[in-house]
Amino acid sequence: MIEARNLGKYFGRFAALNNLHLTVSDGEFIALFGKNGAGKTTLLRILAGLSRPSRGELKIKPSRQAPPGAVRGHIGYLSHETSLYMDLTAVENLRFHARLTDVPSDDRALAMRMQQVGLAGRERDPVRNFSRGMQQRLAIARAFLHNPDILLLDEPFTGLDSSGCDFFKSFLAAAHADGKTCIMAIHDTRLGYEIAERLVVISRGAVALDAAKPSLDYAQFREKLEPLLA
Amino acid sequence: MSGKAQYRLDILLGILLFAGMSFALYMALIGAPTERTMGDLQRIFYFHVPAAITGLAAFATNFVSSLVFLLRKNRRWDALALASAELGILFFCMVLVTGPIWAKPVWFVWWTWSPRLTASFILCLLYVAYMLIRKSYEDPERKASVSAVFGVIAFVDAPLVWFSIRWWRDIHPSPMLETGGLDPSMRPAFYACLGAFLILFLYLLRRRFCLETMRNKVDGLLLRLDEMR
């Protein structure tokens, strides 16, 4: 359960978020739309606890029972940066993150993760030699290594080839079926509409449109979205 | 406090400052007796020492407001921290300028690396670094947090700097007031100057603080204007 009330984030004279209200129940899958600079990334960073809102209230209650202060352990954030160390190998990156988040860090568990994201056999290659798409796959494995309840995704399809896209769609579907909450910023309208079940458009730092997918077909949604992106 | 009461307070402080300064100048330059060995030169003392004490008070203000800002996150405390850091640097510049002027004829050197001098200089550098940090962050909220952290570090560092330098040989007159070295006939002038400097500090602090909060307010209003557009 995520409850954001009246969120504001100001960078001097620039308002990245302004009076943003958003309530997300457990297990929802939300796609965030909006033009560049609308505040999608800022919102995700605040939800991830990397940025402190200038105003307003934010409550995040993980579905599992968690000791206070450990909320971060229930959140996985995949940003537009990969958060990978270029000079470490793939498996070393995962092992480091596993140690930080208290999940099994033995070779078998990590090899399984590598296989999941389609990188089996590349465990010992340094990340520097990976293509952008492979790095994105590894970044996905890293961000969600600790099985978080809440997945925050910032343009997760960047750099993925078509097989990567297919893999990631099924990954998200599985996570969704597993009851995880997903909030995904995405600029590809069709893709976002296809995957998500709730559509939220952010414009100038506030929620401009918030609709459940069944209530709108794609053409209607496009029509409503267009003026908000202009 | 209403705007009108604020304005009245400013006027009152201004009048007090003018009166206090005139009195202090009279006392320091004419009222106080001439020192036997140093002559009129010693009158620098009435500016040098009060400036140092006021500067320390300014840095202490910076420390307290930095701490409160870290606990409360209210931007007004950040404005106060900024105002006091700037004034602290100002007063310590006065100390560092009057010091050598006094030292040259008395000790025959402009500068000695004595603990007091060195520590004052370092203190000044610490707060120049503080201002540099403020300059190099663009986001005002981050700037406030980070500089508050540095404000705490700088003030905690100051006594350590002082004690570390202290065991070096010291030719600076050790605190005259503690040892009772200051002739009783000179005390009124000294306290008059100290009082005048403290009023000056309060006055400037208020003005600078008001300017900064006004700036924040203008930013807020511009934000609202953007919203309405």
Added chain:
Amino acid sequence: MHKIWAIFRKDLLIEFRTKDSLTAMLFFGIVVLVVFNFALGSLHQAVRSAVPGVLWVAFAFSGTLGLNRLFAVEKENGCLQGLLMIPADRGAVYLGKMLASCFFMLIAEAVLFIAALVLFNLTVRNEIPWLMLVFVVGTLGFTAVGTLLSAIAVNTRLREVLLPLMLFPVILPILINAVEATDIILNSADYGALKLPLTVMSAFTIIFATISYLLFERVLEE
């Protein structure tokens, strides 16, 4: 606790693979020593008494280079946000980074010290354990506050330029006491007199490690 250790080991692994900062630190430190050798010129008598100061200037300069790299590595791919997401006190990140930078600095110091022995024609034997103690305490103090300031500097426009400007005035008590202590060891052998500088350095380290541990989060949070 094991998270601090994990961060420390990760930094070591990266460093031993790339050797980026250690190479820079060592090379720069040796350059400083050589430059001082010219600056001191033919004052052979005075060399031994100048060595403590020269050594610590070299340590501090090369340490500053190391601190500049410390968070630059984390900035590269947004790794820092990965670290900040750990489900634990973010002070652990500070402690891990601090231990790593301390470790690198001590390695650099060991090499620079040997280089100084050769370049300045010194012989030491019984002094070595005492010198090690002073180096360790001094370096802990240096990195205790240096790690926090490095995290501040990495997010600014000025970056590498800002760090020494903040660091050197703050670090002065450590430098003074470390120089004094090294001087006592090399030039007077009156080890009882070491108590004062060591106490001041330890107090500095404890105070600033605590402050930095508590405030680290505030420096990195946007």
